[in-house]
Amino acid sequence: MLKLIASRIATAIPSLIGVVIVTFMLTRVLPGDAAAYFAGPAATPQAIAEIRTKLGLDKPLPVQFVDYVTALSKGDLGSSLSTGQPVATEIASRLPASAELTLSGLILALAIAIPFGIMAAVKQGTWVDHACRVITTAGVSLPVFFTGLLLVYVFYFKLGWAPAPLGRLDVFFTAPPTVTGFYLIDSLIAGDFETFRSAAAQLAIPTVTLAIFALAPIARITRASMLSVLSSEFVRTARAAGLTPYKVIMVYAFRNAMLPVITTLGMVFSFLLGANVLVEKVFAWPGIGSYAVEALISSDYAPVQGFVLAMAILYIILNLVIDLAYGVIDPRARSEA
């Protein structure tokens, strides 16, 4: 196992170096002059030149790159111009917000999609199967910002059940002391149930929005993979041996059907991080996605580089976890590695 982890991490290093180079180049090659943008509405060419010098943008590209890598090796991701804060602290404070939202969405989606997919496969051709098809089609075809706005309109504006879409907490609550950065967990640690309730209420609609989006691929893959496993010989043998349907489906069929589901899960998680950008915009969620988009719009290099780097690291960790999960579920995968 340790050897496997080490070899996976070793293959990740070239990708990281690539990411560093590509993000640096991309942000520089993109059109847009950060100096002119930040010089403000009344800038003269001299004023712009002064800002360019201050930002180090007048130096040749290789020199800028060396500066960037030197700072990076010290853990310094630079400072954002548009928010005025060091990128590293911003990412550290915003990542939990995105992660809390993404994970809640994913867990909700799993809780619905997997039983639903299994049911659809077991009772193929019945109303459950058709309902599954309708819901997954709807889930794929509705863009998240649309579902988000629709849910806000219905549950906040019309019915008044949901709280105002104003981020992670009601305006008059203060954030719980940071332990994990996840408000749900931190408020429980602090024993502050009122804050927990507020955080959960704020989280509800964005979570549902993400879950609707994530539900479709998971349910479809679960169904397809269950179908192929259910029609295989060992399931027929198990049935013939007179095992209970529960044991056949959950123990023999489902465990074998899980591998493709786990693979999809990794993909869905990365899609969700992307979809997060839009959901964060709709719900004024102080996450990492909205931060990166704002930085990109204003040609603010440092946060964009920091964001891509953070995401790359996250993906690499995610892939590692999925690879290890394969091994846990399926002994064959272990020996192949």
Add this chain to the structure above:
Amino acid sequence: MNRREFLKTASVTATASAAGVAAPAVFSSARAQARSETLLIVSESGPNNLDVQGVGTNVPGYEVSWNCYDRLITHPMKDVNGTPYYDRDKIEGELAEDMTLGDMSATFKLKKNATFQDGTPVTAKDVKWSMDRAVSVGGFPTFQMKAGSLEKPEQFVVVDDHTFRVDFLRKDRLTIPDLAVVVPCVMNSELVKKNATAQDPWGLEYAKQNTVGSGAYKVTKWTPGTEVVFERNDKWVGGPMPKIKRVIWRMVPSAGNRRALLERGDADISYDLPNKDFVELKDSGKLTIISTPYSNGLQYIGMNVTKPPFDNLKVRQAIAYAIPYQKIMDAVLFGLGKPMFGAAPGGVKEAVWPQPAPFTTDLAKAKQLLTEAGYPNGLETTLSFDLGFAGVNEPLCVLLQENLQELGIKTTINKIPGANWRTELNKKDLPLFTNVFSGWLDYPEYFFFWCYHGQNSVFNTMSYKSAAMDAFIDGARSAAANGDKTAYDADVKGMIDLAFADVPRIPLYQPYVNIAMQKNVTGYEYWFHRRLDYRSFVKS
């Protein structure tokens, strides 16, 4: 909170939601109390820097500076169509209790009881340090100071602890008003110096994150891109004590949600909703809607006069007669703008700016002018706009494109992202474009100096150069400095007439600043910087 209480609150929520009634977001009475003394503002974007003199401070940052710092002087309010509006021609003290205007200097007596938010008294030394900083840091603040002939640290003199003098470099009517804009704010010099470094002698890094003034509010929490929380400074002596204790400013990127928050009564104020929403909210009558024209600001169509085809006056005139002015007012702005077209011909009557240009939509005349110019079959060009303001710019350009099509002018619409817009303008090679300019200082010669003068500033986006125009502008500036009203009026009329005759840019309308607020919130004041002044708001 014990279990019993928790169950009680939970059941209240349950009944409230079951009945389909809005579940109140606050339960405890302490929070309800806090809510009545707190103003919740929602807007699309927030500040990137709390220091107006910092590098690249954005426009929302001006709002922070305005409310957290004091200037020596400020403007009193007057009433314009029922809305309090800053009085350009009157000055009153903020940190200064008295101003003596000499021939080549102005002397200010500081209020003796004024203190910074950390308790240290405000002295003339702090004022000088702050002014020195403004003229030395470079970039926008230095540039803004220059607009009022405030250029060198030697101009700022400490007479004694509470007396401060500004020496004039030259006579300039804009010097005194320039001391009342956002930039020359007074900072706690000792506190900033303590936190400055050798590379950063003016403490830009420290002031970026901390408000270190003597103003009515201080920032107690700032999460960039998410929220800014202000608390009132109870020791403020710059004016009457503000009624609002706490201001929470939340960034809500989705315009639809900002509207929903207002309509549900959760947010108190929003000021950057799309025009259509503003009109609908106004009609619904549930909220107070205030629209005020930008002072000294115009949306216009500009043309590059150095290159064909727009180097030809007749082509420019043809465009001016081809613009669907009224359609733009109705379909793009929903009436939320002040028309700047259709003036009676026969020259400018009044020395005021902005004023309507003598153009109307007349396609026959436009076609004839285009034929006379030598383009009977039309021409091809690109029409550029800033995507940062796409809500207005895009439909505006499409309407213009349609009309130009009828003249045989084929236009390709070129959408430029907000981050690039300034760079593209600076290159000065966009042939045809729409843009907005508005000046903090509300004087015609200030506008013309930036937009039409041959020194070719960034805002002379048309690269227009005319010796006659320069003579009018320079004449108006010196006439204003010497108080020669007749010469001044003649020069101002002269430059406006010439601008309409040469038409390098075609005025469309004066945009409106639109504010929507709850009925129980009053006290909005219009300022030249167009941002909110929290000090005057009242929530009943």
